[in-house]
Amino acid sequence: MTVTRDTGVAGARPSLRSRLSGVLADIVALGAPSSCAACGRPGPAVCVECERCLHGAARAHRPSPPPPGWIPAHVVADYDGTTRAVMTAWKERGRRDVSAHLTRPLARAITAAIADIEEGSGRASCADIAIVPIPASPAARRRRGEDAWERVVRQAMAQCTTDARLRLVRALRLTRQPDDQAGLTASERRDNLAGAFSCVEAPSCRVIVVDDIITTGATLAEAARALTAAGADAARAAAIAATSRARASLPAAGLPGAHW
Numbered sequence: 734m735t736v737t738r739d740t741g742v743a744g745a746r747p748s749l750r751s752r753l754s755g756v757l758a759d760i761v762a763l764g765a766p767s768s769c770a771a772c773g774r775p776g777p778a779v780c781v782e783c784e785r786c787l788h789g790a791a792r793a794h795r796p797s798p799p800p801p802g803w804i805p806a807h808v809v810a811d812y813d814g815t816t817r818a819v820m821t822a823w824k825e826r827g828r829r830d831v832s833a834h835l836t837r838p839l840a841r842a843i844t845a846a847i848a849d850i851e852e853g854s855g856r857a858s859c860a861d862i863a864i865v866p867i868p869a870s871p872a873a874r875r876r877r878g879e880d881a882w883e884r885v886v887r888q889a890m891a892q893c894t895t896d897a898r899l900r901l902v903r904a905l906r907l908t909r910q911p912d913d914q915a916g917l918t919a920s921e922r923r924d925n926l927a928g929a930f931s932c933v934e935a936p937s938c939r940v941i942v943v944d945d946i947i948t949t950g951a952t953l954a955e956a957a958r959a960l961t962a963a964g965a966d967a968a969r970a971a972a973i974a975a976t977s978r979a980r981a982s983l984p985a986a987g988l989p990g991a992h993w
């Protein structure tokens with residue numbers, strides 16, 4: 734099987750200033766003493782032992798209950814324990830050096846989503862697939878860098894095993910600033926996100942929406958709504974991790990605030 738990679742990017746580009754600040758932050762991170770983001774052991778950003786939490790095979794995930802407009806999704810890990818420690822360090826504590834450990838798990842989730850599309854369509858291969866990242870809030874951009882998530886997505890795309898031509902498309906943008914999602918119930922999250930995205934460029938091919946963590950599924954459902962309203966085929970979703978059903982049914986205390 735050949736591996737076709739097209740990591741071209743459509744949509745607005747990050748400014749030169751923001752890209753330079755990201756590069757500078759990476760240089761600073763490289764020069765700093767490193768320790769595992771999960772257990773604190775001196776060494777790589779995620780030690781070999783802790784990284785095992787991200788080694789799982791991709792599996793289908795469906796929140797319980799799924800939000801209206803839910804699209805089939807694949808993830809590789811449960812968002813708890815070590816996985817939670819690793820991803821919180823990346824999302825909330827500015828550990829940009831963790832990024833490299835997130836690309837392979839995301840690549841497996843995207844690859845599984847592509848296979849699911851092909852199986853559903855009865856075709857051996859889909860020629861073109863648009864990979865659409867969930868846009869980050871201004872606050873998340875300040876914490877993690879202008880395009881931190883997009884860089885993870887782009888590197889994951891380069892590691893996908895597929896014959897399809899993958900193209901990263903910045904199809905979504907925030908139309909307003911939702912409230913912080915932490916502490917909200919599933920229905921409150923849906924209300925908080927309703928109409929929060931608009932589609933600025935509807936891909937003509939099938940779309941896989943990619944996010945880092947799935948909690949109630951409200952973010953992906955809102956993304957799918959915006960894409961579908963613009964005429965796009967929001968076929969599947971892929972993410973690194975998802976909260977378990979038991980966690981997702983809790984009143985959301987302590988659950989990640991997603992992007993907001």
Ligand SMILES: [Zn+2]
Pocket residue numbers: 769770771772773774779780781782783784
């Ligand atoms: Zn560790």
